[in-house]
Amino acid sequence: MDALDWSGLIVLGLAAGMAGGLVGVGGGVLFVPALVVFADKSQLGAEATSLVAIVLVSLMGTWRQRGYGNVRLREGLIIGALSPVGVLVGVGLANSVPERALELSFAGVQLVFAWQLAKKAGLR
């Protein structure tokens, strides 16, 4: 990789971490495309590799947010511990439902969430 690729990775890594700390995601939304574009990874390789970064970001993010009093550890750990059930559901879905249908339905779910949160926060 040349200098441009490295700086692209670093800038997007910073931005993804920043987004993670601000709104509580791991940053995969930005890490994955960064790895595809700047490190020439396949989609699968990028998703797998981005998980390493996501773990680092969520560890540091949890530690900092705990210091600010924003972590309800019990609830977070319950969700994390029960997530493998969901992963199995996901793998089952991936093998039985067309990928495009999955992408569109999750996009729809996110838009509904966006609408509901905006309504709740009085943003409309």
Add this chain to the structure above:
Amino acid sequence: MSRPTWRKPPARPVAHRSRVLRLACIATGAGAFSGLFGVGGGTIVVPLLVLWLGFGQKEATGTSLAAIILIGALAAATQALYGNVDLWLGLAIGVPGVLGVMAGAALQQRLSERAVATAFVVLLVASAAVLVF
């Protein structure tokens, strides 16, 4: 002009068992999303904690990150078994990510719950757009 301000919803008396059931549903949704698209699942966890369990927006942020540690670690370990993980590249992007998350978490403390909710709504719409296109 006075606009409605963000206020924390009154804590609803949700029975303990149904709370755990809801957490299990959130876990299943996040795990499915994570398994399908290779991300942590925060875009599913945060809204459900706020809308379903009455968490404040910032509380949902920190709690979601705690959940993602486990979700991400399990997924990363599984992918590593299949040899799909490029550890050094993951660190190359994860170390700037760690600096970013420190800055992002510090910035969040200077913002209102409403501003954090706005940022999250923008991220949700962007993430939905990425899935569609």
